[in-house]
């Protein structure tokens with residue numbers, strides 16, 4: 001360190017920092033970085049050799065405690081032209097103010113060398129200033145300083161050579177003066193010499209030489225961009241290159257008319273942009289599809305023949321289509337304000353919706369956890385229509401409920417059941433249905449301890465009617481006889497056609513045997529009445545066998561078999577009479 005004897009005592013804090021500051025100054029020296037530390041009163045404390053090499057005017061002058069103003073005066077003494085020297089004190093005052101407030105690094109030129117300077121406050125000490133050579137400027141003084149620093153001047157070209165981007169320098173005639181190796185690679189040039197003296201368009205064309213694969217669309221687009229953009233200095237433009245590469249060209253012109261062009265490889269960026277665009281397009285498409293689907297769904301929901309109700313996990317009715325409102329007579333105002341399922345239920349209860357719903361079904365519908373359990377039931381509405389209600393829980397909570405009007409289906413089912421259990425000619429129940437009723441009646445009678453009677457009726461002398469007047473007349477006779485028997489039997493009695501000209505009556509209850517005989521004779525009498533069919537005056541008779549429960553049997557088959565046997569006994573006894581099973585005697589036609 002080249003120090004003058006100190007005329008002053010540094011502050012205690014500055015004094016204690018001195019060893020560290022000297023070490024720092026020494027260290028920076030070894031990196032070729034000049035430094036000078038000032039105390040809080042802007043007096044020189046520590047500096048290094050590089051500082052003196054960069055600012056040789058201070059050598060042999062600067063000393064510890066020297067005010068920064070003295071330093072500045074020497075600096076300006078060398079820099080200012082003779083005419084400017086009068087304003088030197090102003091420069092010094094400005095310089096001092098800057099020194100105290102500088103926060104950011106700045107560049108300036110001194111003795112032919114471009115320097116980077118930084119000035120930072122040192123708490124409790126003062127301020128440190130450091131300088132580093134930036135770009136050397138040719139000139140004898142600069143060369144001297146650089147040689148004193150032991151630094152070799154760096155050539156502009158060599159600097160650019162290490163840049164990954166392509167660099168192109170053009171002359172005032174817009175022709176290429178110099179390009180770096182990255183430029184040569186980017187545009188597939190044979191070497192950098194080939195580019196010298198050419199216009200950039202030549203390099204661009206060279207890049208595409210023998211590489212056009214898409215009919216030249218990209219190449220032509222690139223040429224057009226080039227023609228448009230080369231005139232605008234500073235506006236970056238993008239050029240497509242073969243093999244899916246792209247370069248972004250950024251131009252800068254110096255006042256002397258030279259052009260400096262950076263060619264940045266943006267292929268990866270473009271690739272990412274394309275992926276992003278494709279993803280955006282796909283997202284837009286799926287959004288459109290989703291929208292279309294939900295519109296379709298909405299339209300379908302509204303047009304459906306089935307009522308649909310969707311309830312959220314929070315028990316709010318989120319969806320109630322038009323058909324559901326119609327089927328259940330739900331007011332639109334109620335459903336539009338997104339009621340809870342409980343509010344809807346309360347409305348329905350108040351309006352008598354569940355008047356025909358069995359209590360156990362209703363309690364299931366009402367159950368709080370009704371949303372979590374799949375269930376279904378058929379609801380007969382106050383207006384007589386039958387609605388099939390089906391509920392299924394949906395994932396994530398809530399429930400989907402459908403309402404189907406099954407009134408017609410129910411009627412059809414009933415018709416089918418009727419056809420299956422009734423005789424088409426007489427509309428009486430058929431043999432199978434009669435046997436079923438007989439079996440259940442036997443069961444009921446057993447549990448209640450009551451009696452009943454089975455009458456088996458075979459028409460006498462029916463065949464000759466068929467033979468003489470034809471089947472159609474025979475049919476009409478059978479239908480008329482059935483009608484007569486139905487009228488004679490009481491409402492609770494069941495009259496059946498067992499097949500051919502055989503009929504049966506289930507008489508329930510029968511407390512006394514005479515009640516059974518009474519009905520049998522009334523039937524016999526009714527059957528025997530003359531009839532007028534298609535202008536024919538006809539008459540038949542009947543043989544009737546009676547089986548009494550429980551005497552003649554405890555089950556349907558036995559009772560029917562025994563009634564049949566009694567009927568045969570009546571037939572054998574000469575027809576037109578009644579036989580009670582096991583009685584063995586013909587009964588008085590008029591017991592009363």
Ligand SMILES: Nc1nc2c(ncn2[C@@H]2O[C@H](COP(=O)(O)OP(=O)(O)OP(=O)(O)O)[C@@H](O)[C@H]2O)c(=O)[nH]1
Pocket residue numbers: 425458459460461462463464466470471472473474475478499500501
């Ligand atoms: N028209 C018509 N005839 C039937 C039908 N089913 C059976 N028959 C006829 O009814 C007759 C029954 O025979 P029977 O009971 O032996 O005839 P019947 O003359 O009554 O004889 P008896 O009982 O001994 O007096 C047969 O001729 C059958 O063809 C039907 O649905 N319509």
